[in-house]
Every structure is written in C-alpha cells, then in structure tokens.
Amino acid sequence: MGIFDRMSRVIKSNLNALVDQAEDPAKLIDQTVLDMEAELKNARGELVSTLGTAKRLVAKAKEHEAAAVDWERKAVLALEQGDEDLAREALRRKATATAEARATTDHAAQAEGAAEQMKSALDTVEKRIADLKARKPALAAQVRQARAQGARLTGNAEGSSAFDDLDRMSDRIGRLEAEVEAAQVLDDPNRAALDARFRELEKNSGNVHVEDELEGLKRKLRGG
Numbered sequence: 001m002g003i004f005d006r007m008s009r010v011i012k013s014n015l016n017a018l019v020d021q022a023e024d025p026a027k028l029i030d031q032t033v034l035d036m037e038a039e040l041k042n043a044r045g046e047l048v049s050t051l052g053t054a055k056r057l058v059a060k061a062k063e064h065e066a067a068a069v070d071w072e073r074k075a076v077l078a079l080e081q082g083d084e085d086l087a088r089e090a091l092r093r094k095a096t097a098t099a100e101a102r103a104t105t106d107h108a109a110q111a112e113g114a115a116e117q118m119k120s121a122l123d124t125v126e127k128r129i130a131d132l133k134a135r136k137p138a139l140a141a142q143v144r145q146a147r148a149q150g151a152r153l154t155g156n157a158e159g160s161s162a163f164d165d166l167d168r169m170s171d172r173i174g175r176l177e178a179e180v181e182a183a184q185v186l187d188d189p190n191r192a193a194l195d196a197r198f199r200e201l202e203k204n205s206g207n208v209h210v211e212d213e214l215e216g217l218k219r220k221l222r223g224g
Helices: 003-018 025-080 084-134 136-149 161-179 181-185 189-205 207-221
Strands: none
Touching (some): 003 025, 025 084, 025 136, 025 207, 084 136
C-alpha cells in the first residue's frame, strides 16, 4: 500500500469512526490529527527521496550528453587519421549516448513532475491538519449535536464543511497514488530490459543516420 493510499485510508477510517455514537469526537479528532501527522512525515520523506532521484537522473543525463560530445570528437580524430571504420563506430556510440541522455532526461522530468504533485498535495494536507487542530472544539460540539439530532455528519447544512473537505481531500489523496506512479516506474525492474530492447531497435534503425553523419564530418574536414 502506497503512502498516499495509507493517508487516504486514515482519513476515511477516522471519519467513519465519528459516526459511532460510542466514540468521543474530541478524542477521535485528536487521533485523526496524530495519524495524519505521522503519515505526513512519512510522505515528506518519500518526497525527499523522489527529489533525490530526479537530481541523480539530471546528473546522469548530463554525463550521457558529455559522452556523446566526446564520441563525436573521437569520430573526427579517427577520420583525421584515415580510419573510417573507427569513426563509424564512434558515431554509433555517440548515437547510443544521445538516446540514453534523452531517455534519462525524460525520466528526470517524470520524477520532478511527481515530486511537484506530491508537494502540492502534502502542503494541502498540512493546512488541513492545522485547520482541524484550530477547529477541534467547534467540530467536536457539532458532532455531538448531530448525533443528538440523529443527523448525518456530512451533507447537512450546519457544520458539515470541515468533514466534507476532509472527505474530498481523502479522495484526492487516493487519486495521487496513480499520479505519482511516474516516479515508481523509475524503479521498475522490467524497465531496464525494456529500455535495452528499444535501444537495440534504435541502434539497428540508426545506421543510415550514422552514415549520413559520417559523410557530414568528412565534408567538414574537407572544408566543404
């Protein structure tokens, strides 16, 4: 179960418990705050980890870009020495490094996007926790009154907004589980094998491009 799913369940569970006539609403609200703060702390740690992943991927993309530049330099050097086969191989490796840089940059963008979504949601949770703390006495009184009148705790005109907000927030947090999968995909054990297969396809289909680039470098060296 992911961090956001756990947080959503915490809210749902405590909201449902408020309906129970045997539970003290003030104590339940206190427990809701404690549970949400614990999950918030865990989620902040996950956010830091996702940001770290994005940072590492950005650095890795730059390494691949630098490698591509270096392989082109080596291709030029090989042509200057008259070794066309070696130059061709250097250009193939440049193409591989370029593809790796592009894929890694895409993964970094996914991680950064997931982190932004997480941060936005967690900021909202933090504000809701502060609101719940501030309004605890009034909310507890509203729950007691609703119970005494046999009314539902949500959906009525009086005093329902805080619980409706929490309920909606629970749904929103639950949906985040799918939205942050972009970050989790980065750790997918099957992803490396899949990327390798696509790189092989790109390599096989890139031979024409390598030949074109080789001709371009030869023209440059001839001054054309």
